[in-house]
Amino acid sequence: MIQAPRGTFDILPEDAARRARLEGEAAAILGAAGYRRIETPTFEATELFARGVGEATDIVRKEMYSFDDGAGRSMTLRPEGTAPVCRAYIEHGMHKLPQPVKLWYLSSFFRAEAPQRGRYRQFWQIGAEAIGSAAPETDAELIVLLAEVLQAAGVGDVELHLSSLGTPEARVEYREELKRYLRAHEDRLSPEVRDRIDANPLRAFDAKDRATREVMQSAPTLLERLEGEDAEHFARVRALLDAAGLRYELDPSLVRGLDYYTRTLYSFESPRLGAQSEVGGGGRYDRLIEQLEGPPTPASGWAAGVERMLLATELAAAPPEPVDVFVAVADAAGTGAAFALAQDARRAGLSAQLELAGRSLKGQLRHADRIGARYVAIVGEDSHASLRDMSSGEQREVPRDAVIAAIKEAHP
Ligand code: ATP
Ligand code: MG
Numbered sequence: 001m002i003q004a005p006r007g008t009f010d011i012l013p014e015d016a017a018r019r020a021r022l023e024g025e026a027a028a029i030l031g032a033a034g035y036r037r038i039e040t041p042t043f044e045a046t047e048l049f050a051r052g053v054g055e056a057t058d059i060v061r062k063e064m065y066s067f068d069d070g071a072g073r074s075m076t077l078r079p080e081g082t083a084p085v086c087r088a089y090i091e092h093g094m095h096k097l098p099q100p101v102k103l104w105y106l107s108s109f110f111r112a113e114a115p116q117r118g119r120y121r122q123f124w125q126i127g128a129e130a131i132g133s134a135a136p137e138t139d140a141e142l143i144v145l146l147a148e149v150l151q152a153a154g155v156g157d158v159e160l161h162l163s164s165l166g167t168p169e170a171r172v173e174y175r176e177e178l179k180r181y182l183r184a185h186e187d188r189l190s191p192e193v194r195d196r197i198d199a200n201p202l203r204a205f206d207a208k209d210r211a212t213r214e215v216m217q218s219a220p221t222l223l224e225r226l227e228g229e230d231a232e233h234f235a236r237v238r239a240l241l242d243a244a245g246l247r248y249e250l251d252p253s254l255v256r257g258l259d260y261y262t263r264t265l266y267s268f269e270s271p272r273l274g275a276q277s278e279v280g281g282g283g284r285y286d287r288l289i290e291q292l293e294g295p296p297t298p299a300s301g302w303a304a305g306v307e308r309m310l311l312a313t314e315l316a317a318a319p320p321e322p323v324d325v326f327v328a329v330a331d332a333a334g335t336g337a338a339f340a341l342a343q344d345a346r347r348a349g350l351s352a353q354l355e356l357a358g359r360s361l362k363g364q365l366r367h368a369d370r371i372g373a374r375y376v377a378i379v380g381e382d383s384h385a386s387l388r389d390m391s392s393g394e395q396r397e398v399p400r401d402a403v404i405a406a407i408k409e410a411h412p
Contacts, residue, residue, distance in 0.1 A: 005121065006115055007113065007115030007119075007121030007122070008120060008121055008122045009120065009122075017320075017321075018310060019124075019306065022126075022152075022153050022309065022310070023126075025149065025153060026104070026126045026149050026152070026153075027104075029145060029148050029152060030104045030128055030145060030149070033141065033145055034102050035102040035103060035130075035145075036102065036104070037103070037104055037105065037106075038103040038104070039105060039107060040087070040107070041078075041084070042077060042078060042107075042108075043075045043076060043077050043078065044075065044076060044078055044087065045075060045076075046064070046066050046074040046076040048083050048084065048087055048292070049076055049078075049079060049080075051083075051291060051292060052083030052086065052288060052291065052292055053079070053080060053083055053260065054260065056199040056200040056203075057200070059080065062112065063079055063113055064077070064079055064110075064111070065077040065079075065110050065111075065112055077109075077110035078107070078109055078110065079109055079111045080109055080303070081125060082129060082260070082285065082288070082301055082303070083260075083288070085103055085105065085129050085131075086129075086131065086288050086294070087292060089101060089131050089289065089294065090289060090292055090293065090294035094131070094132075095132065095295050095297060099132030099133060100131055100133035100138060100299070101131045101132055102128070102129070102131075103129050103130075103131070104126070104127060104129075105125075105128075106125070106126050106127075106306070107124065107127075108122055108123065108124050108125075109123055109124070109125055110122050111123075116275070116276070117274065117275075117311070118273055118274075118275075118276030118305070118307065118308050118311055119276050123305060123306070123307050124306035124307065125303040125304060125305055126149065126280075126303070126304050126306060126309075127301060127302060127304070128142060128145060128146070129299060130142060130299065130300050130301060131289065131297060131299040131301075132297055132298070132299065133300070134286065134298035136233050136234075136236035136240065136264070137236075138300050139263075139264040139284055139300050140237050140240035140244070142300055142301065142302055143162075143237075143246065143266055144241075144244050146280055146282070146302050146304060147160070147246055149280075150279060150304065150309065153309045153310075153313055154313035155268075155270055155279055155309050155312045155313050157270070157271065157272070158268040158269060158270050158279060158312075159268070159269045159271070160246065160247065160249065160268055161248065161254050161267045161268075161269060162237075162241070162248040162250055162251065162254075162264075162266045163223055163251050163253075163264075163265045163266070164222070164230065164234040164237075164263050164264055165202075165222055165261055165262055165263060165265055166222060166225075166226050166227075166230040166262070166263060167230055167262055167286070168262065170225075170226070171222065173225075174220070174222050174225050175201055175202070177220050178201045178202065178204075178219060178220060179197055179198065182197045182204060182215075183197060185215045188211045188212070188214070188215050189204065189207075189211070190211070190212045193212050203255060204216055205219070205253040205254070205255045206255050221252035221253070222252065223252040224252070230263060233263055233264070234263065234264065248266075251267075254266070254267060260285040260287065260288040260291070261283040261284065261285055262285060262286045262287060263284040263286065264283050264284040265281075265282075265283035265284075266281055266282065266302075267281030268280050270308070270312040272311075273308060273311060273312050276308065278305075279304055279308045279309055280302055280303060280304025280308075280309075281304075282300070282301050282302025282303060283301075283302075284298070284299070284300040285299055285300070285301070286298040286299065320371070320372065321351060322372060323351050323353055323368075323371050323372055323374065324345070324352060324373070324374050324375065324407055325345055325350055325351075325352045325373060325374065325376070325403075325407055326352075326354075326364070326367070326368035326371065326373035326375070326376045326377075327341050327342045327345070327353070327354050327376075327377050327379060328361060328364040328368065328376050328377065328378045328379070329355055329361075329364070329378070329379055329380070330378050330380035330381075330386075331380055331381065333380065333381040334380045334381060337379050337400060338354060338377075338379040339354060341385070341400065341403060341404075342354040344404060345404050345407075348408065349408075350404065350407060350408070353371065353373070355367075361378070364376070368390065369390060374389070374390055374391070374407070375388060375389060375390060375407050375410075376390060377403045379400065383399060383400050383401075384397050384398065384399055384400060385398060385399075385400045385403050387403055387406055387407075389410075
């Protein structure tokens with residue numbers, strides 16, 4: 001038997017309904033704040049992620065699905081959405097539009113990770129990006145919007161972790177200090193972290209093993225060293241969140257798996273998720289557009305994992321769609337008329353299903369009951385139909401061409 005690849009999953013109809021509901025909530029919340037939907041290609045030039053996400057990140061080092069496009073160019077299934085959205089911003093000259101350009105997406109992403117609960121090789125994210133604004137208000141607004149999306153998704157009890165990375169220039173000195181600290185404790189660090197002291201020392205804060213974590217507890221933090229405009233920007237973000245009544249925890253150990261962040265950084269964690277506790281997160285990335293050869297453009301954004309939201313949500317699976325009428329056939333002579341009646345009913349705005357499995361009349365009634373049909377119209381040879389109200393069991397004869405009106409009258 002051929003199965004879906006490891007770490008991937010099928011979205012079955014009952015899941016699709018929950019997802020559609022989540023999509024609707026997100027579209028309403030983000031749309032009301034002026035965000036417009038964007039969809040980029042499923043694959044991009046590998047170089048986009050190498051440059052955009054960063055060569056030293058886990059994503060680029062070992063999680064990308066890359067392939068040759070047949071003409072000698074390396075392509076990669078998108079592992080994240082920000083770099084592609086920025087590529088589109090540059091490619092379509094969106095810097096000429098009123099700024100910031102506010103975009104959102106709901107797309108699937110691909111990472112060659114070890115599959116486990118909440119961690120897959122193809123997964124979905126809802127993301128939002130505001131490109132062209134350096135204002136702390138933009139960061140605070142994005143954070144509030146993510147909190148609202150999570151709330152609407154039923155992911156209530158989340159914790160917001162907040163930090164700031166300052167600018168890359170401000171980080172230079174700190175990185176050296178951190179490297180010195182890591183070298184001094186090298187013997188207790190995991191080999192992974194040790195190998196990357198030079199390439200990506202900040203990533204040590206994200207290590208999962210106990211010994212490294214212990215070392216990192218006393219490590220110097222960037223948050224303590226924020227100065228000047230970086231400090232002002234962060235103070236303003238905090239003041240806005242305070243004013244909005246959104247609680248957060250300052251988390252100096254917060255680092256994210258992408259290299260492009262500057263200043264504001266955050267994540268929302270759900271205690272209901274266990275090891276993969278992050279439902280969503282993001283931050284400011286003021287240098288990314290420039291890094292991708294666009295004009296210097298500040299920007300900010302987040303992404304939230306759809307599967308993690310659904311795992312953490314209390315929302316039950318959505319009930320199946322209601323069926324206004326099931327069109328049954330009394331005998332073979334009625335099939336043409338039944339087919340036409342089902343079509344007419346749908347055109348008239350009713351949901352209608354037709355017998356398609358050659359069941360006996362009794363079998364058809366049982367099936368109609370199982371799918372929750374409100375009415376069954378039994379069509380035979382003559383120009384009448386029997387219309388059965390499935391809740392009362394009452395059945396009456398009506399002219400075939402009056403069936404739709406009769407149902408609409410009862411359920412306007
Ligand atoms: P994690 O630390 O859990 O690996 P990340 O730092 O890689 O997360 P991002 O790249 O910022 O996460 O992605 C944003 C969101 O996408 C995460 O908060 C999470 O909800 C979701 N996500 C990330 N990777 C996966 C995955 N492999 N499977 C399912 N969801 C994921
Ligand atoms: Mg990851």
